Amino acid sequence: MPVDGQVDVRDALGKLAVRLAGAGARLTEAQRLTGGASAETWAFSIEAPSGRQELILRRRTAPTDPETSRSTSLAAEAALIRAVAARGAPAPPFVHLCDERDGLGEAHVTRRVAGETLGRRINTDPKFDAVRPLLARQCGEVLAKIHATPPPPEANLKFADAAVELDRYEEVYRVSGAERPVLELAFRYLRERLPAPRAPVLLHGDFRNGNLMISPESGLAAVLDWELSHLGDPAEDMGWLCTNSWRFSRPDRPVGGFGDYADLLAGYEAAGGEPISLERVRFWQTLGSLKWGVMCLTMYMSWASGGSASVERPMIGRRVSETEIDLINMLEAGL
Amino acid sequence: MITHPKPEELTEAVGRWIEEIRPALDPRNQFLARVAANALAAVTRELRMGEEAKAAAVQRLEPILGHGGTYEGLNWELCEKLRAGEVGVETPGLIAALRANVLDQLAIDQPNYRHERS
Numbered sequence: 001m002p003v004d005g006q007v008d009v010r011d012a013l014g015k016l017a018v019r020l021a022g023a024g025a026r027l028t029e030a031q032r033l034t035g036g037a038s039a040e041t042w043a044f045s046i047e048a049p050s051g052r053q054e055l056i057l058r059r060r061t062a063p064t065d066p067e068t069s070r071s072t073s074l075a076a077e078a079a080l081i082r083a084v085a086a087r088g089a090p091a092p093p094f095v096h097l098c099d100e101r102d103g104l105g106e107a108h109v110t111r112r113v114a115g116e117t118l119g120r121r122i123n124t125d126p127k128f129d130a131v132r133p134l135l136a137r138q139c140g141e142v143l144a145k146i147h148a149t150p151p152p153p154e155a156n157l158k159f160a161d162a163a164v165e166l167d168r169y170e171e172v173y174r175v176s177g178a179e180r181p182v183l184e185l186a187f188r189y190l191r192e193r194l195p196a197p198r199a200p201v202l203l204h205g206d207f208r209n210g211n212l213m214i215s216p217e218s219g220l221a222a223v224l225d226w227e228l229s230h231l232g233d234p235a236e237d238m239g240w241l242c243t244n245s246w247r248f249s250r251p252d253r254p255v256g257g258f259g260d261y262a263d264l265l266a267g268y269e270a271a272g273g274e275p276i277s278l279e280r281v282r283f284w285q286t287l288g289s290l291k292w293g294v295m296c297l298t299m300y301m302s303w304a305s306g307g308s309a310s311v312e313r314p315m316i317g318r319r320v321s322e323t324e325i326d327l328i329n330m331l332e333a334g335l
Numbered sequence: 336m337i338t339h340p341k342p343e344e345l346t347e348a349v350g351r352w353i354e355e356i357r358p359a360l361d362p363r364n365q366f367l368a369r370v371a372a373n374a375l376a377a378v379t380r381e382l383r384m385g386e387e388a389k390a391a392a393v394q395r396l397e398p399i400l401g402h403g404g405t406y407e408g409l410n411w412e413l414c415e416k417l418r419a420g421e422v423g424v425e426t427p428g429l430i431a432a433l434r435a436n437v438l439d440q441l442a443i444d445q446p447n448y449r450h451e452r453s
Contacts, residue, residue, distance in 0.1 A: 179410055182433055184417035189424060244450055251451045311367055315374045318444040324437045329451045332430050 012103045013044050013057065020055075020096060020109070021048035028052075038062045038071075039227075043112060055095060059107030071227040074108045076155035080226045081110065083152045084202075089145040090222045092213075113222040119209040119248035123257040131219040136259025138220040139212070139241060140267025146223070147201040147234045147273060157202065159231045162194050165287060169294045176297045182324040186290045189331055195280050200231040207237040208246040209256035235276050238264060239284020244326040245292050254285075279335045286330040293323030343382035350375035380443045388439040395432040 010030050017025040025048035033041045042057040058074060072080070074097070081091040092110035122128050122135075151157050160168070170187050173180075204211075205228030213222040240246075241264070247257030255264045261278055269275050300317025302308045336342070353372040357365055389406045396409040399422065404412070416422040422429060441448060 179414045181410065181413045181417055182437060184414045185424065185429075185433070188417060188420060247449075249449050251449045251453065311371050311374065315370050315377075318374075318377055321437055321440040321444045322448045322450070325434075325441055325448070325450045328430065328434045328437055331424055332434070 007103065007105060009042060009057075009059075009104065013042070016096075016098075016102050016104070016109070017046045017048070019102070021046050021050055021053060024049045054112040056092065056110050056112050057104070057107055058110075059098070059104050061105075063106075070158075070230075072155060072157070072229055074106050074227075076152075076157070077226045077229075078108050079152040079155045080202075080229050083155075084146050084149045084223075087145045087149045089142050089149070090220060091226070092222050092224065113213045115213040115215040115221045117210060117213055117224065119246060119257065122209060122212075122214045123248045123250045123253075127216045128214065131214065131216060132258050134219045135214065136255040136261075136263035137267035137270075139207075139255065139259075140238075140264040140269075140273070141271040142220060142223060143204075143207065143234070143237050144268045144271035144273030146204055146207075146237070149202050151202045151231060155229070157229060157231050159200055161197070161200070161232050162190070162236075162283070162287060164232075165236075165291065166191055169291055172298055173294050176294075176301050178297055178320075180293075180320065180324065182327050183290065183293055183320075185331065186286065186327045190283065190287055190290065193283060193335060195233065195235065195283055198233055198235075198274075201234050203230055203232050203234070203237050205229045205237070207241050208243070209241070209248060209258065210246060212256075233280075233284070234273070235280040235284045236287075238268070238276065238281045239286075240288045242281060242285040243288030243292065244285075244329075245289065245323065282330065282335045286327065286335070289323045289326040289330065293320045293327070296320045296323065341382070343379045346375045346379045346382065350379065377444055380446070384439070384443055388436075388443065391439060392436045395435055399426065399429055399432055 009032075010027070013030050014027045017027045025046050027044060028047045029043070029045040031043050033043055039058065039060050042059075044055055044057060046053045046055065058077070060074065078094055078097045081094045085091050085093070090113075092113050094108070094110055096109040098104045098107040098109070116122055116125075116128070122132070166187060173183060173187075204223060204226060206225055207223065211223065211225045212220055213224060215221040241256050242254050242261070244251055247253065250257035253259055254261055261281065265276060265278065265281070296316050296319045299313045303310060303313035303317075340348075350372045353368050353375070357368045357372070360368055393404070393406050393409060396406075396413060397403050400409055400412055400416075403409075413422065424430060
């Protein structure tokens with residue numbers, strides 16, 4: 001039985017089935033999809049007289065500090081999913097915010113949306129050939145809807161623009177003690193080219209190939225993983241989508257490894273988004289490579305300081321050079 | 336250092352053994368075993384190519400900093416100058432030198448990574 005702390009997730013899901021679908025409902029399938037240091041995701045199914053339901057449970061396995069954490073609470077995530085869905089952005093339909101009766105700790109349930117999230121398959125599997133050319137434009141349209149959503153007050157989102165992000169990641173880099181000339185150059189380069197201030201909007205915060213549920217029939221079906229949502233520059237979400245680390249073997253297609261800049265920007269404007277310059281997107285794309293490079297260092301550091309026993313974490317430190325070649329390519333080509 | 340076996344032959348042998356037993360493992364351990372084999376492959380490449388890459392990096396950094404030194408010393412000095420803005424993207428030869436150094440490091444760390452100019 002998978003037990004963490006005091007929680008037997010399968011047992012608790014069995015009880016939750018009855019709460020969600022009424023008497024006679026039973027759990028027919030429960031599988032852990034991902035388990036990180038602080039959160040995990042389960043796919044589960046319920047059979048009930050009212051029919052079958054396919055669902056996703058997200059739950060925290062370690063408490064987060066609301067002051068210092070970059071992640072929103074799952075209650076905030078619930079408010080966000082409802083708010084963006086009301087504006088027509090595809091998020092997984094919200095089902096239930098867990099409380100003490102459920103015995104699952106901090107957790108919520110959404111419907112399971114059919115499709116594929118693995119970037120490599122989306123970018124190379126012939127099954128997606130028909131929808132692939134539509135995806136960049138769809139991403140632009142959906143981002144315009146997300147960015148137009150009034151931030152739900154109960155989500156208590158934090159603000160971060162480019163200067164805040166550069167400060168945050170440079171501090172982490174300095175603390176690591178690493179000496180990487182390309183990262184030094186990139187920090188300086190981006191600080192000298194900060195984009196003009198823009199009214200902050202609601203951002204997804206992790207909008208990239210891998211967090212997008214793609215249907216082979218209709219394309220972008222749902223935007224997942226809202227926990228890094230915050231307020232900031234709308235070009236941040238676009239730049240992160242274009243960061244080469246998420247192009248999965250197709251660096252020649254700048255938008256997620258599936259599309260072109262022009263389609264992304266055109267979709268954004270067509271759906272009512274305030275026009276954004278390509279230069280601004282490429283600024284954030286460069287900052288995206290820099291952020292991911294520092295995050296890779298952070299994961300190595302969490303192992304080196306003894307906080308996490310793992311073979312994965314130290315090896316991720318050897319991915320910093322991936323972001324360095326991407327940064328050199330950006331710095332040489334210009335924004 | 337002894338040469339029978341060389342350290343890179345030991346890491347290569349262990350890496351191959353991990354690949355052999357990998358299919359019999361459960362999915363989570365299959366994934367971790369692949370990460371472990373990748374780590375050993377990176378160590379093997381560093382043992383084979385690291386010294387040469389380091390010497391080449393020193394050669395590339397010298398003209399930018401105007402003097403010789405150890406790799407560690409030159410690398411530290413370059414970081415300080417980049418941070419202070421004394422050296423930057425407009426410095427002649429800087430981008431070319433950094434590109435060559437990063438490509439050597441990438442060939443050790445992640446030779447299959449696809450970037451815009453690969």
